[in-house]
Amino acid sequence: MKSYYKTEIFYNYIIVGILLILTLSFLLPFIVVLSTSLISETEWAARGGHVLYPKKISFTAYEILFGKSYVLFNAYQITFLRVTLGTFCNLVFTTTLAYALAQRDLPGRIPLTFFVFFTMVFNGGLIPQFLLVDFLNLRNTIFALFVPTLVNGWYFLIMRNFFMNIPKDLIDAAIIDGASPVRILISIVLPLSLPVMATIGLFYAVYHWNEWFYASIYISENAYKPMQIILRGLLNQATMEGLDNISFMERPPPGASLRGALIIFSTVPILLVYPFIQKYFVKGIMIGGVKG
Numbered sequence: 001m002k003s004y005y006k007t008e009i010f011y012n013y014i015i016v017g018i019l020l021i022l023t024l025s026f027l028l029p030f031i032v033v034l035s036t037s038l039i040s041e042t043e044w045a046a047r048g049g050h051v052l053y054p055k056k057i058s059f060t061a062y063e064i065l066f067g068k069s070y071v072l073f074n075a076y077q078i079t080f081l082r083v084t085l086g087t088f089c090n091l092v093f094t095t096t097l098a099y100a101l102a103q104r105d106l107p108g109r110i111p112l113t114f115f116v117f118f119t120m121v122f123n124g125g126l127i128p129q130f131l132l133v134d135f136l137n138l139r140n141t142i143f144a145l146f147v148p149t150l151v152n153g154w155y156f157l158i159m160r161n162f163f164m165n166i167p168k169d170l171i172d173a174a175i176i177d178g179a180s181p182v183r184i185l186i187s188i189v190l191p192l193s194l195p196v197m198a199t200i201g202l203f204y205a206v207y208h209w210n211e212w213f214y215a216s217i218y219i220s221e222n223a224y225k226p227m228q229i230i231l232r233g234l235l236n237q238a239t240m241e242g243l244d245n246i247s248f249m250e251r252p253p254p255g256a257s258l259r260g261a262l263i264i265f266s267t268v269p270i271l272l273v274y275p276f277i278q279k280y281f282v283k284g285i286m287i288g289g290v291k292g
Contacts, residue, residue, distance in 0.1 A: 030267075037061050037260030044256060061261035071222065072230060072262070078142065079227040079266075083208045086146030090204040091197065093150045094159055099185055102163035113160070120153035126217075133218055144218040145226065146208060155200045162196040163189060202273060209270045227266050 035051050040058035065072055100106065101113050123129075129148060138144040166189060174184045190197065212228035219225050 033260045033263050035260075036256055037258075037264055039257050041257075050256065058257070061257045062265075064258065065261055065265050072227070072265075074223065075225055075227045075230045076265075078224060079209065081142060082145045082226055083205050085142070086208045087201055087205045089146060089150060090152070091201050094152070094156050094200065095190070095193075095197070096185075097151060098156050098159035099163050099189060102160045104164075113157075116151070116153050116156055130217060139218050140221045140224055142224060145211075145215055148214065149207075152204070152207075155203060159193075159196055159200055162193060166192055205273065206270060231262055231266055 032050050032052060035054050038054045038057045038059070038061075039051060040056060040060065097116070101109050101116075103109065133139060133144055133148060136147075138147060170188055170192075171184060174188055179187070210228065212226070212232055215226050215229050216232075219229070
């Protein structure tokens with residue numbers, strides 16, 4: 001028996017050691033980017049563009065991002081507006097569609113569900129979508145960043161299956177009490193669906209935060225460009241030259257420092273959301289994807 005416990009403890013140490021190594025390997029690139037964002041022009045010239053730890057911390061790059069650049073500040077506002085408004089609209093449309101098609105007595109429920117599933121496999125392509133957005137006069141507006149992707153087919157199926165697993169007795173009892181379908185959705189279904197709502201909402205939010213391709217083809221005015229477009233343009237620059245309307249300081253930081261600061265600036269906010277949503281992940285995905 002003692003040898004069994006010793007063996008188990010030994011393997012636990014091995015597992016913990018492997019997990020620690022993997023964790024450090026995942027954190028190392030982030031630490032390098034953070035350290036690089038804190039170096040000065042002098043240190044960059046002496047040590048190169050990427051360092052593990054700065055010898056002397058310089059916040060010049062962050063001073064530019066927070067107070068010296070109107071373009072970056074405006075792009076950050078557009079990104080936050082896109083994430084909040086886009087995620088809200090995504091959840092509203094996905095929830096209402098999934099709840100309607102989760103009703104087993106709805107005529108044509110199966111063909112309509114297949115129609116949504118069909119869009120996961122086939123779509124009209126980029127050119128028809130661009131022409132549609134242009135025809136609706138959505139170009140160079142904030143709506144072009146989330147209206148074309150209001151409902152994700154996969155997230156819809158997960159939420160629909162979750163709704164179908166809610167006990168029908170609760171719905172029947174609410175109907176007997178005189179509750180309308182909207183009241184049932186708001187007062188009964190949504191409170192029970194917090195795990196899947198939080199999970200799908202986070203997926204939508206991360207998508208809007210990271211997505212840049214549609215913004216690059218639908219947005220041409222600087223006033224509506226999100227942070228991802230500015231980040232991509234900056235990362236493609238060997239130096240800080242080519243960024244319009246940015247007021248630099250007398251002794252600007254190196255390009256690598258500014259790029260690192262912008263990566264941290266655009267990554268940390270969405271990372272802070274995960275600890276609050278993590279507990280809903282497994283329950284939301286598993287219950288929504290088991291059956292239906």
